[in-house]
Amino acid sequence: MTAHLRMNAVYWGLTALCVMNHKDALDREDMISYVMSCWDDEAGAFGAHPDHDAHLLSTLSAIQILMMQDALDRLDIPRVVKYILSLQQPSGVFAGDAFGEIDARFLYCAVNALSLLGHLHELDVEKTVGYIRQCRNFDGGFGARAGAESHAAMVFVCVAALAILDRLDEVDQDTLGWWLAERQLPNGGLNGRPEKLEDVCYSFWVLSAMAILNKIPWINAEKLTEFILSAQDLEGGGIADRPGDQPDVFHTNFGVAGLSLLGYPGLEDLDPVYCMPARLIESKGLRKGWKALPRKVLV
16 A cells, blocks of 8 residues: 555655755665666656556655665656656646646755756756646645645645745745744644644755745744654654654654754754755755854754
C-alpha cells in the first residue's frame, strides 16, 4: 500500500537525517541503487518504485536524493529535462504524469527540478507564472488550481515556485503573511486552512512560506516548537501528526524541517524553498532571500 510513496519516503528520511547531522545512518550506495532501480526508461524519468510508471513527484525526489548524495552523474539529465517539459500544459500548469492529473504541486515539482538540474532557462516562465497567478485568492493564499480554496501546502508550492523564478512580486505579502499567521491554534500547532486541526506537517508548509516572505516572527515560535516536540515518540523515535498518534517518516521530516526553521539548537539549516540542506543549495548558487530564525545554542 505504500509503494507509490517509496521514493518520496527515501527523500523524506534522507533530508531529516541531513538536517540532524546523521546523513550516514543510511547506506549511500544502497540508496542510489534503489533510486536507479526506479528509472522508467521508456519515459526518461523515475517512478516511485521499481516497475512503476514515471511521475513528476517521484522524479523530483529522485533528483533531490541524488543531489544530496553527490550522485547526479548517474542521471541522464537531458532525458529528464525533456520529460519534465513535456508535461507542461497550454495553461501553464504541469501534469503529474502521462495520465494528466494537474495541480500546482506538479508545477512546483517541475520548477524545483529544472532549477536543480540547471535547466530553468528552458521553462516558459511567463506561462508558468500566469497559472500561479490564477491560483491566487482574495485572502492572499493560493489553491491547488484556479478557483480552489487557499491551502497552506498550496501556498508553499506557489510561493516557493515564485521564489525560484524570482517573481515574488506576484504575492500580496502582507495579506498572505496574516493568513499564514492565523493558521496557528491556541495549542501552538498550525493547521492548513481555517477550522481544521493542527498537524505537524504544516510546521513546514506554513513556516517555509513565512521564511520566504521573512515573516516567521509573526507567529509564536516557542509554542510551535513545544507542539512539534510534544508529537515525538520518546520510546520508538519519530514524530507524529499530533501528540499520541503513530509517528511516520513524512511527519518526522517536516517536523524536523520546522524545528530547523525555528532555530532549534543542534540542527543544520534547511532551505525552505527547496526543502533540502541549505549549505548544499547555497553551494549550487541557488539560495534565495529567505530568512529563518537564528540558530539557538544549547547552554
